Amino acid sequence: MGGYTNDLLEQWDREYVWHPFTQMRDYVQERPLVIERGDGSYLIDIEGNRYLDGVSSLWVNVHGHNKRELNDAIKEQVEFIAHSTLLGLANVPSILLAKKLVEITPPGLNKVFYSEAGATSVEIALKMAFQYWKQKDSGDFKKKTRYIALGEAYHGDTIGSVSVGGMELYHEIFRPLLFDCIRVPAPYCYRCPKGLDRSSCDMACVQEVEKVMSENHEGIAAMIVEPLVQGAAGMIVAPAGYLQRVRELCSRYNILFIADEVAVGFGRTGKMFACEHEGVKPDLMCLAKGITGGYLPLAATLTTDEVYEAFLGAHWENKTFFHGHTYTGNPVACASALANIRLFEDERVIDGLQEKILFLKEGLKKFTGLDHVGDIRQKGLMVGIELVEDIMTKNPYPPEDNIGHQVILEARKNGLIIRPLGNVIVLMPVLSMSTPELGQVLDITYNAIGKITGEGGK
Numbered sequence: 370m371g372g373y374t375n376d377l378l379e380q381w382d383r384e385y386v387w388h389p390f391t392q393m394r395d396y397v398q399e400r401p402l403v404i405e406r407g408d409g410s411y412l413i414d415i416e417g418n419r420y421l422d423g424v425s426s427l428w429v430n431v432h433g434h435n436k437r438e439l440n441d442a443i444k445e446q447v448e449f450i451a452h453s454t455l456l457g458l459a460n461v462p463s464i465l466l467a468k469k470l471v472e473i474t475p476p477g478l479n480k481v482f483y484s485e486a487g488a489t490s491v492e493i494a495l496k497m498a499f500q501y502w503k504q505k506d507s508g509d510f511k512k513k514t515r516y517i518a519l520g521e522a523y524h525g526d527t528i529g530s531v532s533v534g535g536m537e538l539y540h541e542i543f544r545p546l547l548f549d550c551i552r553v554p555a556p557y558c559y560r561c562p563k564g565l566d567r568s569s570c571d572m573a574c575v576q577e578v579e580k581v582m583s584e585n586h587e588g589i590a591a592m593i594v595e596p597l598v599q600g601a602a603g604m605i606v607a608p609a610g611y612l613q614r615v616r617e618l619c620s621r622y623n624i625l626f627i628a629d630e631v632a633v634g635f636g637r638t639g640k641m642f643a644c645e646h647e648g649v650k651p652d653l654m655c656l657a658k659g660i661t662g663g664y665l666p667l668a669a670t671l672t673t674d675e676v677y678e679a680f681l682g683a684h685w686e687n688k689t690f691f692h693g694h695t696y697t698g699n700p701v702a703c704a705s706a707l708a709n710i711r712l713f714e715d716e717r718v719i720d721g722l723q724e725k726i727l728f729l730k731e732g733l734k735k736f737t738g739l740d741h742v743g744d745i746r747q748k749g750l751m752v753g754i755e756l757v758e759d760i761m762t763k764n765p766y767p768p769e770d771n772i773g774h775q776v777i778l779e780a781r782k783n784g785l786i787i788r789p790l791g792n793v794i795v796l797m798p799v800l801s802m803s804t805p806e807l808g809q810v811l812d813i814t815y816n817a818i819g820k821i822t823g824e825g826g827k
């Protein structure tokens with residue numbers, strides 16, 4: 370590289386780069402933070418300033434940045450080959466990884482279909498479910514064409530994924546482009562869509578799923594759920610037992626169950642996959658984000674023999690799954706995913722997490738003393754702190770206040786990178802973060818919230 374200065378980089382960023390999920394009119398007013406290097410739990414900018422990576426570089430990083438084993442795996446693979454196609458050919462890392470994924474995911478998921486992003490892994494699951502019912506040879510299921518999804522769901526930004534998405538802010542403008550889907554209430558207990566209280570509701574939201582299924586199951590292909598935590602919605606944690614009950618309903622009504630583990634997979638909730646918490650076996654499972662340890666874009670959609678076999682036939686019967694992306698099964702990405710899973714095993718990552726999860730839980734207690742913290746949600750190393758203007762009424766801060774953004778800018782001044790979801794401050798530390806580093810994440814966040822919301826404690 371070369372031919373640039375730090376000032377020029379900042380200027381060219383404003384001039385040429387359109388950032389995702391970013392209001393560019395605001396963005397270009399602020400000085401961009403340009404990252405140049407990574408080191409363990411830290412991001413390092415072009416001036417050498419170090420920041421704790423409090424959201425795992427948007428929920429992907431697992432073992433820290435610049436991890437030797439991952440670097441080496443990538444270098445080794447590049448020396449063999451960087452890319453060859455999976456259309457009609459196989460490559461070594463994609464075979465080894467598929468076998469490994471089948472071994473570590475819930476039982477019954479025996480087939481792996483690769484792509485490159487969480488959104489595409491969801492598109493694939495939706496299309497597979499649809500085509501499965503068209504081609505299933507016993508029974509008449511051809512009318513099963515619709516999907517059930519949760520309110521506040523987020524499954525990625527391609528049109529199919531947006532169709533099952535339920536977030537007003539991101540999805541509403543595209544409504545005319547989307548296919549219709551049946552929406553059931555999110556298990557968002559702090560702001561229950563049914564106006565009920567968790568202590569006495571008996572999970573009325575599950576009863577609503579049952580009602581929808583009993584009335585419409587003949588037309589429903591699949592239900593898609595983010596297991597345990599609805600991430601982008603603001604870390605909405607489902608009550609214990611919710612996932613299992615929804616899974617059982619899907620089985621009872623002959624509806625495929627799609628687990629979107631893109632965010633929650635690979636240790637984030639304290640187990641390798643969130644479905645394990647409730648012994649749930651999905652019919653289709655979507656993986657991305659943490660699959661390469663946060664190194665390279667790779668995704669996988671796993672499914673059962675039952676689904677796979679519905680696509681078998683003579684080639685002229687056109688039962689083939691006509692779907693693929695050019696870089697599907699990229700060997701370098703698969704090699705990094707293999708190295709990622711090996712590290713989970715060699716470093717006993719899941720065992721090591723339990724102490725960190727408790728540490729976070731303890732540390733979060735003091736946040737309840739802040740006057741504008743309405744709700745604190747935690748599952749494993751996923752945390753959402755919901756800020757409200759008024760704790761008693763749960764009245765949200767108005768969007769104009771941009772309260773979440775102000776908090777994260779304050780945290781940044783003190784060496785922590787986090788990113789809000791509206792009025793929810795998200796903490797999703799790198800799994801390999803040490804407890805002292807986690808303590809710093811908590812302290813900086815606590816002080817930033819206190820300073821911006823204008824209160825110390827009570």
Ligand SMILES: *Cc1c(COP(=O)(O)O)cnc(C)c1O
Pocket residue numbers: 485486487488489491523524525526595600601629630631632633657658
């Ligand atoms: C991030 C996310 C996606 C989309 O993944 P991309 O790689 O950004 O396309 C899908 N589902 C869930 C639950 C996610 O959190």
